[in-house]
Amino acid sequence: MDFVQENSLAVFGPDGASNPIHVRDTIRKGLWTSHTSGLADGHVQGNVVILPEVLASDFLRFCQRNPKPCPVLAVSEPGQFTLPSLGKGIDIRSDVPLYRIWRHGEMSEEVADIASLWRSDLVTFVLGCSFSFESALIEAGIRLRHVEEGKNVAMFRTNVQTEPAGPFGGPMVVTMRPMPAADVIRAVQVTSRFPNVHGAPVHIGDPAFIGIADLAHPDYGDAVALMPGEIPVFWACGVTPQSAILNAQPAFCITHAPGCMLVTDLLNHQLASF
Amino acid sequence: MDFVQENSLAVFGPDGASNPIHVRDTIRKGLWTSHTSGLADGHVQGNVVILPEVLASDFLRFCQRNPKPCPVLAVSEPGQFTLPSLGKGIDIRSDVPLYRIWRHGEMSEEVADIASLWRSDLVTFVLGCSFSFESALIEAGIRLRHVEEGKNVAMFRTNVQTEPAGPFGGPMVVTMRPMPAADVIRAVQVTSRFPNVHGAPVHIGDPAFIGIADLAHPDYGDAVALMPGEIPVFWACGVTPQSAILNAQPAFCITHAPGCMLVTDLLNHQLASF
Known part of the structure; x- marks a missing residue:
């Protein structure tokens, strides 16, 4: 995923970027069109998918059948642009820093506001993302190499097929994080508590078992090294x-631009199932 | 809930009623039209709702917004009468012992087979039920009074409103199980592992807090006594x-008759999230 050039945090003013409502307000004004990593620290960020109602039922069924890669945090009513369960005053037409507009499976443009494109049949899905569980892993003392090296996480297409629904299907994409065995055990425990943000790993160990040929060549994101004694751990991915x-290839679809997520009022800790 | 008179277990033949495929086969032949409690012990049983496609999206959104009372185990494609993720050879038109047919919100009939009513626009939902977590509680050494007394669990309408979706909404219904404080703590732990079958309790203690006036008068099921030192524990309910x-009030809808659930091939233990 390519991040657009970072804006200066100065746009958030003297209050800084810790309050999710203030962060969304700044984004709504068009002052921040960059990725949201590190903004409103401790709060849940979500992947955004906006589809016409005619496809919404199929897509929700796809998510129900594939909860690990597609954990649904909220679904709007058709035409509804607020998401009250995720945050005060959210307006999904303006509160994502950068959107991608897709027509018949091709990206047609990137825009910072979709008010002019809004339609009464659009249904918004917000899906959990790995930022939340990475936060929990780091709090548990587990070192994440891609974070320490300032890289995007390594992502791979697998030979594991999702359960299809309507026109939606295809292979599961996973993220990989290398860690020592003791941390793997703890990481399974920690992420099991967060089923709404991908949950427990889907695979541990030999990447060939899930159809990954070479860890040094991820399909998306940046490669990270696997050190001696480390085990690769794979989680289902929001890609x-x-x-x-x-x-x-829906006729019309809007998503967030990579890394430019919806910042919500929910605390990561509120997503823990226990 | 009123159970129809129990059939004789003799209909299951020398193999007995422990194998879920054999149980469904016997039900499919019309030999068992009674409740399924105790059949295929250790296996997941599910609540069944069959709705026309025009309402299926609203109902799935309702379930997504209310996962504790409405934990979705599977959703079919429109017209599809198999449920491969839940069991080998399931035919939802015949594999529930007794169905209720609803027209405009009124029950019109109870039937043992819905093949003649099947339509290409019908979508089947199977929702988790408390049999699975009760099994886990009993295995954890927690005594359930209604089970020991051979009663149906006590159910109450609350003043807690569900999050609506389309025409679906209304108050949450809960089950109540009384237990000593030490067991309450353990019960929270045990049921937290089973988010797909109602998960952790929604309330503990004072019933008035959720709008229940009198534990001695449940809205559905049978009253059980609250002994000195016991705390009432409330779980979201599939009612x-x-x-x-x-x-x-959908124009047309099919559900299982109370207690007459779909027996699946899944083991209760497979539903544990960790």
């Missing part, structure tokens, strides 16, 4: 539903 | 979606 949507 | 459907 899976994006890939399923591209394959389905 | 909630049934109640939401009745309120929505």
Whole structure:
């Protein structure tokens, strides 16, 4: 994923970028059109998919069948642009820093506001993302190499097929994080508590088992080294539903631009199932 | 809930009623039209809701917004009568012992087979039920009074409103199980592992807090005594979606008859999230 050039945090003013409502307000004004990593620290950020109602039922069924790659945090009513369960005053037409507009499976443009494109039949899906569980892993003392090296996480297409629904289907995409065995055990425990943000790993160990030929060549994101004694750990990835949507080639679809997520009022800790 | 008179277990033949495929085969032949409690012990049983496609999207959105009372185990494609993720050879037109047919919110008939009513626009939902978590509680050494007394669990309408979706909404219905404080703590732990079958309790203690006037007078099921030192523990109940459907008064809808669930091939233990 390519991040657009970072804006200066100065746009958030003297209050800084810790309050999610203030962050969204700044984004709504068009002052921040960059990725949201590190903004409103401790709060849940979500992947955004906006589809015409005619496809919404199929897509929701796809998510229900594939909860690990597609954990649904909220679904709007058709035409509704607020998401009260995720945050005060959210307006999904303006509160994502950068949107991608897709027509028949091709990206047609990137825009900072979709008010002019809004339609009464659009249904918004917000899906959990790995920022939340990475935060929990770091709090548990587990070192994440891609974070320490300032890289995007390594992502791979697998030979594991999702359960299809309507036009949506295709292979599961996973993220990989290398860690020592003791941390793997703890990471399974920690992420099991967060089923709404991908949950427990889907695979541990030999990448060939899930059809990954070479860890040094990820399909998306940046490669990270696997050190001696480390085990690669694979989690279901939010690129899976994006890939399923591209394959389905809907006539019209809006997503967030990579890394430019919806910042919500929910605390990561509120997503823990126990 | 009124159970129809129990059939004789002799209909299951020398192989008995422990194998879910054999149980469904016997049910399919019309030899068992009674409740399924105790059949295929250790296997997941599910609440069944069959709705026309025009309402299926609203109902799935209702379930997504209310996962504790409405935990979705599977959703079919429109017209599809198999449920491969839940069991080998399931035919939802015949594999539930007794169905209720609803027209405009009124029950019109109870039948043992819906093949003649099947339509290409019908979508089947299977929702988790408390049999699975009760099994886990009993295995954890927690005594359940209604089970020991051979009663149906006590159910109450609350003043807690569900998050509506389309025509579906209304109050959450809960089950109540009384237990000593030490067991309450353990019960929270045990049921937290089973988010797909109602998960952790929704309330503990004072019933008035959720709008329940008198534990001795449940709205559904049988009253059980609250002994000195015991705390009432409340879980979200699968009657909630049934109640939401009745309120929505769909022109046509099929459900299982109370207690006459779909027996699946899944083991209860497979539903544990960790």
